[in-house]
Amino acid sequence: MANNADVEQLAHQFAEFLKKKKYRNTQERNKVIERIAELDEHFNADELYLYMNAKGDKVSRATIYSTLDLLTQCHILMKHRFQGESAHFELASRMPNHDHLICVECGRIVEFREKSIDAISVSVSKEFGFKRIRHSLQVFAVCHDPTSCEHNTQD
């Protein structure tokens, strides 16, 4: 769970970005950041909209979409295209050390950490004359969640 200091820092970073781009900073946009920090996991635009609705926030879908776009532009959010139509987002500050396992049947996402993958991304970069900045790995598989995964019924 992100703490209040994180939210303030994110809001500050976002405000600076909006000022530079001459976009308006609004209550709604700040509320979106606050709720994202509360969620502290992957989400798509619809899931965030439903979450904010349930919390009683008066924020339109259009505002959520445009705010997610701006938060991605200023690198507060990472945008993932795991599979299917909708993009998933997560706070960039969560990212450095994890990769993703994605179930191709039910869409379940699991985060994992594996030091050797990180080391490989560094050595491969070096081998081809690059300096590694970060890596992002997605492993597509089928999971064994008996409650939600369709694949499981075939076992």
Ligand SMILES: [Zn+2]
């Ligand atoms: Zn993640």
Ligand SMILES: [Zn+2]
């Ligand atoms: Zn599954």
